[in-house]
Amino acid sequence: MHYMKQYLKPYWKQFLIGPVFKLLEAILELFMPIMMARIINEGVLQQDTDFILQQGGLMALIAAIGMGSAWICQYSASVASQGFGTRLRSDMFKKINALSFSQIESFGASTLTTRLTNDINQLQQAVAMVIRLVIRAPFVCIGSAVAAMMINARMSIIIFLTLPVLAGIVYFVFRVSAPLYTRVQQKLDALSRTVGENISGVRVIRAFAKNPHEKERFRQRNEELTRAAVRVNLISALVNPLTTFIMNIAIVVVLYCSGWMIQRGQFDQGSVLAFINYISSMLTALLVVANLVVLFTKAGASLKRVNEVLGTELPGEESEVKCERQMNEPAVEFSHVSFRYTPEASLALEDITFALRQGETLGIIGGTGSGKTSVANLILRQYPLTEGRIELWGTDIEAIPREQLLERISTAPQRAELFSGSIRENLQWGAHDAEDADLQKALKAAQASDFVGELPQKLDSQVDRGGRNFSGGQKQRLNIARALVKNAPLLILDDSFSALDYLTEHNLKTALKEQYPGTTLLIISQRVSSIRGADQILVLDDGKMAGLGTHEELMASCPVYQETVYSQTREEGTR
Numbered sequence: 001m002h003y004m005k006q007y008l009k010p011y012w013k014q015f016l017i018g019p020v021f022k023l024l025e026a027i028l029e030l031f032m033p034i035m036m037a038r039i040i041n042e043g044v045l046q047q048d049t050d051f052i053l054q055q056g057g058l059m060a061l062i063a064a065i066g067m068g069s070a071w072i073c074q075y076s077a078s079v080a081s082q083g084f085g086t087r088l089r090s091d092m093f094k095k096i097n098a099l100s101f102s103q104i105e106s107f108g109a110s111t112l113t114t115r116l117t118n119d120i121n122q123l124q125q126a127v128a129m130v131i132r133l134v135i136r137a138p139f140v141c142i143g144s145a146v147a148a149m150m151i152n153a154r155m156s157i158i159i160f161l162t163l164p165v166l167a168g169i170v171y172f173v174f175r176v177s178a179p180l181y182t183r184v185q186q187k188l189d190a191l192s193r194t195v196g197e198n199i200s201g202v203r204v205i206r207a208f209a210k211n212p213h214e215k216e217r218f219r220q221r222n223e224e225l226t227r228a229a230v231r232v233n234l235i236s237a238l239v240n241p242l243t244t245f246i247m248n249i250a251i252v253v254v255l256y257c258s259g260w261m262i263q264r265g266q267f268d269q270g271s272v273l274a275f276i277n278y279i280s281s282m283l284t285a286l287l288v289v290a291n292l293v294v295l296f297t298k299a300g301a302s303l304k305r306v307n308e309v310l311g312t313e314l315p316g317e318e319s320e321v322k323c324e325r326q327m328n329e330p331a332v333e334f335s336h337v338s339f340r341y342t343p344e345a346s347l348a349l350e351d352i353t354f355a356l357r358q359g360e361t362l363g364i365i366g367g368t369g370s371g372k373t374s375v376a377n378l379i380l381r382q383y384p385l386t387e388g389r390i391e392l393w394g395t396d397i398e399a400i401p402r403e404q405l406l407e408r409i410s411t412a413p414q415r416a417e418l419f420s421g422s423i424r425e426n427l428q429w430g431a432h433d434a435e436d437a438d439l440q441k442a443l444k445a446a447q448a449s450d451f452v453g454e455l456p457q458k459l460d461s462q463v464d465r466g467g468r469n470f471s472g473g474q475k476q477r478l479n480i481a482r483a484l485v486k487n488a489p490l491l492i493l494d495d496s497f498s499a500l501d502y503l504t505e506h507n508l509k510t511a512l513k514e515q516y517p518g519t520t521l522l523i524i525s526q527r528v529s530s531i532r533g534a535d536q537i538l539v540l541d542d543g544k545m546a547g548l549g550t551h552e553e554l555m556a557s558c559p560v561y562q563e564t565v566y567s568q569t570r571e572e573g574t575r
């Protein structure tokens, strides 16, 4: 709960004003049945029209004040719950964005989405209900019981016999339904995950004619959610009919006893009406309490899920100290680094050691799944190390504040992601204050200035969502240009040349050296031609270091590298 304090605190006035006015409305409401009884006993039975009109007018006035009070309360509840939800959602969004890759993966994207939307909505509703009903409902319930007792103490024994039964029902529902709500949320996560995968992978699903399979998967998830929701609703739906049934039995007993007492002159008609009115108010208030219990049970499950995200410790958030770059130290140094993605997974990298000086180029080559991207992931501190040490310019990577780390590294990731907006906006992701001259320079080096120059609106041309109005090669070049705009001392190009022809790739690498001199370069590729000229080449084989050296050194000493070179030369020869 302590995470919620900061979001609730700004609305302390609403938490005060709302319940006070709701209480005022409840107090006024409690007067109504007594006034009604007086109208019947002193007005209707004695045919006193003036009294009826006077009391009727007073009741209308009280009702109007009650309505005004309810409106003020409703408004306060709305301001507080919406404001609370907006702040919480915005902070949770920031938190999710700051999570490491492994943290996001361990939560799962779909559950983060439902926590950000559905769970926060539940909490918002709970906040509104705290203001509107948490004080009012028990007050009306107790107040009605007391008022009924004041009208006829003997008759109110019926109420006090009924109350424990009703409380028992509410408690039972709470105990049974609380764990079931958590289950419903989990099922909702699973359904969102299936829908998310289905929509993002729609092309592949259709290409492999997997629609029926996907429909079946969706149907199963949907049914599981329905079953879980029906189960919990079956239990919570018992509350209303059961409590109404018991209260109605109580009313019948009251009516039966009243008839008997009226005959003996111990009760009058007006008081019977008022008594029944109080019992009905009590019933309604009790139903509200029961529904509040259900709502808070749901909110409790959501609170736990939201707190889990907010309470996740951010990687590296503890360090604020600025770390100077020590230019005489290697820009990147791996010392006996081993790494696995999850505690259960096998090692993705095993005992990797290399050092790369500022301005040098390291090529990383290896088959699919050999661990190339994992090296880049670790330099970007997207996952925690399993063993060993990584230093950037002489400082342990763990000690570098995230912001500084990201300032120093620029990356063109394996999957070239572009976002809807103009080309300029996409490129300025690298540096939001970059001038057109910087963008043009980056485009030129990335061999993208020709095709961008041919577009009617040049830099202002629109990029569709996901960059689908550009070819794979064009996307890759824009991706590289965006990384260059950042002009960071360390540039990681992860399989960024795979959709480029050899000449474009050659020109790009030459331009990089000429126009961005001094940049430390890490080129990840499966193609020998991409890394051949690098100062050092790291050969990975199933996560292990199969070799480290220049092309010539590796040709003389590393069988895995030799085999890669020969197989690619053979392939080219047969083309």
Ligand SMILES: Nc1ncnc2c1ncn2[C@@H]1O[C@H](COP(=O)(O)OP(=O)(O)OP(=O)(O)O)[C@@H](O)[C@H]1O
Pocket (backbone or CB within 6 Å): 105, 341, 342, 345, 348, 366, 367, 368, 369, 370, 371, 372, 373, 374, 375, 414, 526
């Ligand atoms: N996010 C992840 N969670 C769990 N395991 C992962 C994750 N990413 C990669 N792996 C596993 O780690 C190993 C190395 O993967 P990595 O992506 O580093 O290989 P790669 O050499 O870059 O492959 P490719 O050339 O196909 O991109 C693989 O066995 C892969 O299954």
